[in-house]
Amino acid sequence: MQDIIKAIEEASIKIKELIETGDTGKSEQENSTGDTQLKLDIASDVIIEDIFKTIPSIKAIVSEEQEEIVSLNEDGEYLIAYDPLDGSSLVDVNLSVGSIYGIYKGGFDAKSIIASVYVVFGPRVEMVVAIDDVKMYRLKKGKFEFIQNIVLEEKGKLNAPGSTQNCWAPYHKELIDDIFNDGYRLRYSGGMVPDLHQILLKGGGLFSYPGTTDRPKGKLRQLFEVFPFAYTYEKANGQAVDGFKRALEVETTHIHDTTPCFFGSNTEINRVLEVYKKNG
Structure with missing residues (x-):
C-alpha cells in the first residue's frame, strides 16, 4: 500500500x-x-x-x-x-x-x-x-x-447543498431550508474535494448531492467520487448515505455508475435518513 x-x-x-x-x-x-x-x-x-x-x-x-x-x-x-x-x-x-x-x-x-x-x-x-x-x-x-x-464531531455547523435547486424534490428542499433555519452556514464552492475537505476539517456538517428530476441517480460517480469519500467519512466517525442506506452498500453495475449521496457528521446524516425514509 x-x-x-x-x-x-x-x-x-x-x-x-x-x-x-x-x-x-x-x-x-x-x-x-x-x-x-x-x-x-x-x-x-x-x-x-x-x-x-x-x-x-x-x-x-x-x-x-x-x-x-x-x-x-x-x-x-x-x-x-x-x-x-x-x-x-x-x-x-x-x-x-x-x-x-x-x-x-x-x-x-x-x-x-x-x-x-x-x-x-x-x-x-x-x-x-x-x-x-x-x-x-x-x-x-x-x-x-x-x-x-481527522475526526468529525457528532454535529457540525456547515451546509453544502449541491445540484440544481429547481430540480430538487420538495422534501429535499424543505430539509435544506430547515437546516439553514437551524443556523447552519452555507459553504459551497462547486468543488467536491474542497467542500468535503472543509467539512472534515471544521468538525462536521452536511454535503448533499441528491437525485433530481433531471438526474434521478445523481451526478457524482460511485467508484471515483462517492465510495472513496464515503470510506473517508466513515473512518472519520461520520457517515455517508444515498438517502436510504450506507453509500458503501450501493450496488455497482457499470464502472461509471452514479448515485445520490450525502456526507456528514452523524446528526446531519441521521436527519437526512429520517426525511428520506418518510418521503421516499
Missing part, C-alpha cells in the same frame, strides 16, 4: 506544477458521462496513469476520464479508481480543486474498497489518507509531512 501512497504523492507534485503552468482551455473530447474534458483533465490523467504503470502491486486502474478498465499487472493485488482532477473547471477562476483515489481489492464495487486518498490543490497542497483512520499530510518543500488526524 505504501508504494501506492508514494505514487500518489509523486503524481500530486506533478499535477501541482501542471495546474500552475498548464493550459486551462477545453479539449475537443468528452468523457464517458458527457462532460467536455479540459486539457488539464487529460494531462492529469496521463501523469497518474504513467506513474501507476510503474507500481507492480497495482493490478488494474480505471479513470473517470476513460471508458474502460486498464489492466497493468496480472499478479498485482490492488485496483484503483480515480478522478484525476475533480472540479477542474474551477482552475481558471483560481479556486481549489482535487484528485480522488479509491483503492479496491477483489473488484470495483463498494464492498471491495479498502482505502481512499484525496488531494486538495489550493493555497496549500494537502493529502488525506483513509485506511484504518484518517490522516492529513501537507506538501512542504517538495515532501508530504504528517499534520494531523
Whole structure:
C-alpha cells in the first residue's frame, strides 16, 4: 500500500506544477458521462496513469476520464479508481480543486474498497489518507509531512447543498431550508474535494448531492467520487448515505455508475435518513 501512497504523492507534485503552468482551455473530447474534458483533465490523467504503470502491486486502474478498465499487472493485488482532477473547471477562476483515489481489492464495487486518498490543490497542497483512520499530510518543500488526524464531531455547523435547486424534490428542499433555519452556514464552492475537505476539517456538517428530476441517480460517480469519500467519512466517525442506506452498500453495475449521496457528521446524516425514509 505504501508504494501506492508514494505514487500518489509523486503524481500530486506533478499535477501541482501542471495546474500552475498548464493550459486551462477545453479539449475537443468528452468523457464517458458527457462532460467536455479540459486539457488539464487529460494531462492529469496521463501523469497518474504513467506513474501507476510503474507500481507492480497495482493490478488494474480505471479513470473517470476513460471508458474502460486498464489492466497493468496480472499478479498485482490492488485496483484503483480515480478522478484525476475533480472540479477542474474551477482552475481558471483560481479556486481549489482535487484528485480522488479509491483503492479496491477483489473488484470495483463498494464492498471491495479498502482505502481512499484525496488531494486538495489550493493555497496549500494537502493529502488525506483513509485506511484504518484518517490522516492529513501537507506538501512542504517538495515532501508530504504528517499534520494531523481527522475526526468529525457528532454535529457540525456547515451546509453544502449541491445540484440544481429547481430540480430538487420538495422534501429535499424543505430539509435544506430547515437546516439553514437551524443556523447552519452555507459553504459551497462547486468543488467536491474542497467542500468535503472543509467539512472534515471544521468538525462536521452536511454535503448533499441528491437525485433530481433531471438526474434521478445523481451526478457524482460511485467508484471515483462517492465510495472513496464515503470510506473517508466513515473512518472519520461520520457517515455517508444515498438517502436510504450506507453509500458503501450501493450496488455497482457499470464502472461509471452514479448515485445520490450525502456526507456528514452523524446528526446531519441521521436527519437526512429520517426525511428520506418518510418521503421516499
